[in-house]
Amino acid sequence: MDSRIYIIGHKNPDTDSICSAIAYAYFKRQHSGVDAVPCRLGPVNAETRFVLNHFGLEEPEYIENVYTQIKDINYDRPLSVNGSWPMLAAWQLMQESGMGTVCVVDDSGKFLGLATLGDLAKVYLSQMNSLEKFNIPVNNAASVLSGEVITPGKGQLGGNLIVAAMSLDEVVKRIQPGDTIIVGDRPYIQKAAIEYGAGALIITGGIRPNDDIIELSRRHGVSLILVPCNTFDTVKYISQSIPISYIMKERDIVSFSEDDYIHEVTNTMSQYRYRNFPVVDENGAVIGLISRRHVLDYETKNVILVDHNEFSQTVDGINEANILEIIDHHRLGGVVTDKPILFKNQPVGCTSTIIYGIYEDAGVMPPPEIAGIMCAAIISDTLIFKSPTCTPKDIEAAHSLASIAGIDIKSFAGMMFKEGTSLDGKSPEDIFFTDFKEFHVDDFTIGVGQINVLADPGDIKRDILSYMKGLKEKGNYDVLLLMLTNIIDNGSEILWVSDYRDMLERAFSIDIYGNSFYLPGVVSRKNQVIPPIIRAVKSLKK
Incomplete structure (x- = not known):
């Protein structure tokens, strides 16, 4: 049976999503003695890769879903006999x-x-x-x-x-x-x-x-x-x-592997009247027997969600998982649990700020490399404290963590953003999904990506817009936006694709010409982009 606890950030992970998962998994292992495993739901971006390499940490394990698999449950050890046995x-x-x-x-x-x-x-x-x-x-x-x-x-x-x-x-x-x-x-x-x-x-x-x-x-x-x-x-x-x-049956044998999902196994079993089904490994060796009694009542995977709490942003199979905790700093989404859980949701600029608070409350000092990645996450999420989402608590946590990690915030931020803003060798799809989140408001589906830039990206914006137009039709989105957030100028150019120009104009109180518009002082998707869009969408229903 799988006793691990999977600590998972959101899809299209940013630096905070990855670093929060690593830092909280470390805390759970050290303080609670549990087998906590940090996980990611996609490739790390250039900024995050720089942070992990700088502090000598490996990328979290990649997982596609948390559906329960045969390897996660108890099943019978096989009685194996050689074919020559009497x-x-x-x-x-x-x-x-x-x-x-x-x-x-x-x-x-x-x-x-x-x-x-x-x-x-x-x-x-x-x-x-x-x-x-x-x-x-x-x-x-x-x-x-x-x-x-x-x-x-x-x-x-x-x-x-x-x-x-x-x-x-x-x-x-x-x-x-x-x-x-x-x-x-x-x-x-x-x-x-x-x-x-x-x-x-x-x-x-x-x-x-x-x-x-x-x-x-x-x-x-x-x-x-x-x-x-x-x-x-x-x-x-x-x-x-x-x-x-x-004497054995060798034709029409239905077998499974340890990687098979229980819901698929159950469907297959219902089509046959066999009592037992062999479980075989990649070499064809039998490693167990599984029957209906094994799949009727079993323990699901244990999961802790960090830096998100919406179904559209979380791992596939979450409905089958046992959610133990949620630690986040975003608006409340649609995650539903079947029993009470620990839910820490605070109005700060970064999930790593919350996690550092958990370290402090428990009297646990993070090692320099863990402190370093939490500090990097706060710098990234708050754009070196320039974002309107930034709070005094974020600034205080970042300086404390920088002291433990032995880094200078200003010089480290310069190196990190330089690595993270480079678009060299990236496709329009890679750029668009660098930090992408999907939101559902009533029957509207809204997708908003965000990248940090130090200068105008130039002609590649045309290619990105072309990709966004295809994605809108393919993914049935009502609104697709990409925020090109300039860290120096403290504003964002918004590339947009939607049939609801009037709604976007009303949301941001501007007139829109062409496929982009500029919002000075707007650097936060969470506080400055999503809330006005939600209000504008809801006004369409009135």
């Missing part, structure tokens, strides 16, 4: 374990098929007159019948199964080359059976054949097996020496 040995293993299914594997451990108690009973209760299709190893027969292989012959029992209880003439009339003869202490019939081409003799009653019979069987390549039981019991039990590979 049926009796497989049955005994089932009885000892209390399980009704065995997985049949080859010598390398690769899965071949399944055999159930029902399959074994069907063979055991069937009348067996021929061994032709089974090729039973002589060692299997000796093991099942507690006997001894005197001469191995060709090593296998085959042909028709003949009980030599009749006269000599009748016996030799029935023998075909390769047949298996069950015979008691009747040397003359033993000799005749060998000479007439029998492939194997099973001598019952425990009376050892004479040396002439042994030598004759050796010269003719006949398998000679001595068993202690009588002829009746030998006939009764011989079928139990059939290799399990002949």
